[in-house]
Amino acid sequence: MSVAAEDRLVLARGVRLRFDPVRNCHVLLAPERVLFPCPTSVAILERLREPRTLSDLARELASEFDAPEEEIAQDVAALMRDLIAQHVVRVERRAQ
Amino acid sequence: MSTFARDPWTEPPIGLLAELTHRCPLACPYCSNPIDLVRRERELSTADWLCVLDQAAELGVLQLHLSGGEPTLRSDLEAIVAHARKLEIYSNLITAGVGVSERRLEALAQAGLDHVQLSVQDIDPEGCDRIGGYRDALARKIAFARAVRRLGLPLTLNAVVHRHNLDRLEGFIDLALELDADRLEVAHVQYYGWALVNRAALMPTRGQLERSVAIVEEARARFGDRLLIDFVVPDYYARHPKPCTSGWGRAVIVVAPDGRVLPCHAAHVIPGLVFANVKDKPLRWIWQESPAFQRFRGFAWMQEPCRSCPRREIDFGGCRCQAMQLLGDPEATDPACSLSPHHTRIMAMADAEAAASPPTFRYRRLEPASSC
Numbered sequence: 001m002s003v004a005a006e007d008r009l010v011l012a013r014g015v016r017l018r019f020d021p022v023r024n025c026h027v028l029l030a031p032e033r034v035l036f037p038c039p040t041s042v043a044i045l046e047r048l049r050e051p052r053t054l055s056d057l058a059r060e061l062a063s064e065f066d067a068p069e070e071e072i073a074q075d076v077a078a079l080m081r082d083l084i085a086q087h088v089v090r091v092e093r094r095a096q
Numbered sequence: 097m098s099t100f101a102r103d104p105w106t107e108p109p110i111g112l113l114a115e116l117t118h119r120c121p122l123a124c125p126y127c128s129n130p131i132d133l134v135r136r137e138r139e140l141s142t143a144d145w146l147c148v149l150d151q152a153a154e155l156g157v158l159q160l161h162l163s164g165g166e167p168t169l170r171s172d173l174e175a176i177v178a179h180a181r182k183l184e185i186y187s188n189l190i191t192a193g194v195g196v197s198e199r200r201l202e203a204l205a206q207a208g209l210d211h212v213q214l215s216v217q218d219i220d221p222e223g224c225d226r227i228g229g230y231r232d233a234l235a236r237k238i239a240f241a242r243a244v245r246r247l248g249l250p251l252t253l254n255a256v257v258h259r260h261n262l263d264r265l266e267g268f269i270d271l272a273l274e275l276d277a278d279r280l281e282v283a284h285v286q287y288y289g290w291a292l293v294n295r296a297a298l299m300p301t302r303g304q305l306e307r308s309v310a311i312v313e314e315a316r317a318r319f320g321d322r323l324l325i326d327f328v329v330p331d332y333y334a335r336h337p338k339p340c341t342s343g344w345g346r347a348v349i350v351v352a353p354d355g356r357v358l359p360c361h362a363a364h365v366i367p368g369l370v371f372a373n374v375k376d377k378p379l380r381w382i383w384q385e386s387p388a389f390q391r392f393r394g395f396a397w398m399q400e401p402c403r404s405c406p407r408r409e410i411d412f413g414g415c416r417c418q419a420m421q422l423l424g425d426p427e428a429t430d431p432a433c434s435l436s437p438h439h440t441r442i443m444a445m446a447d448a449e450a451a452a453s454p455p456t457f458r459y460r461r462l463e464p465a466s467s468c
Contacts, residue, residue, distance in 0.1 A: 013278055014211045014250030018184055022108055022156035029186040031211045031252055031279055032326070034110050034158050087278070087324040 003080050005073075008051040008092040015088055017045050030088055041083075044076060051092055054080065105393045108156025109349040109383060112185075113163055113361060114145070116173070117353050120165040122192050123229030123459035124217060126256055126291035126298055129165065130364055133462045134353040142172040144375065146179050148351055151379035153183040157349070163190040165353070168200065174207045181208025188213060190254075193240035194233055201240070205247045212244045213252040213281075219267035223260065229459045241275045252279040257308065258298040259454060265308055269315045272323055280323055282312055284330035288362040288417060290460040296449040297457055304450075305333050332446035336407065337414025337430035344392035344416060349383060357382045359389055362417040366391075366426045392416050392426075399427055401435045 003009070011017065016029045017037075026042045028035040037045055043064070044057060052060075058073035065072070083089040118133040140148070149160070160180045167173055168191055180187040189204065193214045216237055217227040224234040244251045253275065255261075255268045265282065272280040284305070287295050300308075312327045319325075331338060341348045341360045350358040356371040357379065363369060369388040372381075383389055391397070395408055402413040413419075414430020422431050423438060431438040 012250075013248075016186060016210065020156070020158065022154075027158055029158060029210070031188065031213070031250060032281075084321070 003054055003077055003084065003091065005055045006053050008053055009048055009057075009080060009084075009089055010051040010092055011045065011048045012087055012090040017042070017049070028088060035086075035088065041079060044079065045083075045089075048089060105343075105346060107346065109152075110157070110347045111159045111161060111349070112148075112152045112157045113161045113348060113350040114148070114167075114176075115163055115165065115350065115352050115361065116145070116167045116170045116176070118165040118462065119169045120192065120460075121169075121194055121230055122166070122215075122217075122233070123461055124227055124256075124290070125294040125457040125459055126258065126285045127460040128286065128289045128291065128361055129460065130289055130362075131293065133165075135462065138354040139170075140351075140353065140355045140374070142175055144355060145172070145176050148355075148374050148379060149176070149179050149183055149185065151374075152349070153185055155380050155383060157185060159186045159188060161188045161190055166192055168196045174203050177204055177209050178207040186210045191215070191240075192228070192230075192233075192237070194230060194236045196240055198243040198246075201243050201249075202247060205249055209249065211250045211252065213254050214241055214244070215254045215256070216268065216271065217256070218261045219264050219271050220261075223264075227260065227457075238271075238275070241277070245276050250279075251275065251277045252281060253277045254281045254283065256283050256285055257300070258285045259300045259304060259450060260298070262300050262304045262308055265311050266315075269311070269319070269323075269325075273319060278324065279326065281326045281328070282308065283326075283328040284308070286328070286331065288365070288421070290458070292421060293458050296452065297454045299332070299446050299449040300330065301450040302333060302447065305330060330446075331415075331418065331430075331432035332442055334432050335434045337411050337418075337432040339411040340415035340417075340430075343412045345383070345389035346393070346412075349379070357386075359392075360415075360417060363388070365417050366420050397427055399429065402429050405435065 014031050018027060020027045026037055028037050047057060054077055057076050058069050062069035062072050080089060117139055118129055119136060167189060177187050187209050188211045189209055190213045214237060218224040221234045225231055241251060253272045285291050285298050312325055316325050345359045350361045351374060355373040355375045357374060358371050369391060371388050372386050398413055402408050414433050416426045418430050418432060419428040420426040422442060429436040431442045433439060
């Protein structure tokens with residue numbers, strides 16, 4: 001599934017991100033599944049508790065990590081496609 | 097997404113399956129509960145369960161599967177869910193969805209329930225009643241599913257499939273879409289507990305299996321962005337065995353209604369294992385040190401062909417309970433594996449059972465206590 005720059009993305013229904021003090025890392029809890037996101041994914045997933053567009057994410061991350069927005073946008077889009085396919089993130093179709 | 101690079105056999109458990117009660121309004125002939133069901137008098141108290149959750153959270157449990165029997169028959173379910181939420185444990189209600197009012201569901205949602213998994217025995221009302229042994233079950237289940245979605249809770253439909261309902265698999269997919277379910281589990285019966293007793297009545301033909309694989313693949317291609325479909329194939333026709341419970345004592349911890357703790361809900365079929373009770377021992381000790389949990393950890397217990405097999409770290413030799421049930425040896429290679437010397441015989445048995453006309457069901461029932 002392709003993601004357009006202005007699609008609004010959000011954690012899918014029933015998906016929770018939390019820190020696990022026992023394993024000392026973040027965990028992503030979903031129906032019948034537990035995923036262990038890497039720190040970069042965590043930085044993005046934390047923002048997706050509220051709906052964000054790809055452009056929002058790229059802009060925010062570029063400023064936080066002091067990196068070129070265009071490069072970040074590509075990486076984020078690839079990760080989002082993966083997480084959407086895994087039903088961890090969903091696209092809100094209605095435009096803002 | 098990355099997984100841990102540590103020794104998998106010393107990891108904390110990820111999920112806790114809480115069999116809150118063995119009482120159930122339904123009588124499905126493939127129930128995974130043991131034949132020897134736990135009676136209400138022996139069920140853990142609310143305080144016992146809250147204490148189990150405290151210990152589970154400390155041990156590293158991330159998800160709680162509230163199961164049974166029918167977990168909503170426990171009037172303290174809201175308190176258990178609320179406690180899980182307080183501990184940040186993800187709670188999943190596994191229910192038959194009959195006799196649960198919308199008000200009750202609302203109370204569970206308010207207590208912090210994360211997800212609902214609803215069983216649907218058949219999409220044909222008569223078939224549904226016949227398999228569950230319960231009248232007008234389907235209409236109640238559909239009303240329950242709509243209430244789940246009205247409350248904004250995520251919904252999984254769980255379709256256990258077998259020779260009597262497989263020809264209506266497309267209908268299960270349509271129903272999941274119509275009910276706005278997030279997930280559909282198409283699970284071929286696993287032959288343990290009551291299902292083993294009823295195996296000949298349930299075993300599908302190879303043709304039915306192949307058709308179900310094709311239907312699921314097509315549905316994934318068509319509806320994959322709306323509906324996540326998980327598919328469990330029947331062991332007996334498989335090439336490789338399932339990595340049962342992701343390895344013995346590795347990811348899952350099961351607490352039975354009376355407080356006994358098992359590495360798998362079927363583990364009681366293995367003779368000689370002693371299951372400690374949460375009323376006597378700390379959960380951490382049971383998980384880390386009790387002999388029953390140590391019994392099949394690692395690879396040292398394995399026989400050939402498992403011991404030298406490159407797949408041993410993928411499927412852990414398959415299921416210990418199945419090896420016990422079918423071969424009488426819990427250390428043998430699961431005969432569901434094509435590398436087992438007994439595989440051909442097991443498959444031929446499945447073929448023969450599927451080809452014969454099905455015997456009548458032996459329904460799952462708690463026999464009335466004998467009065468003496």
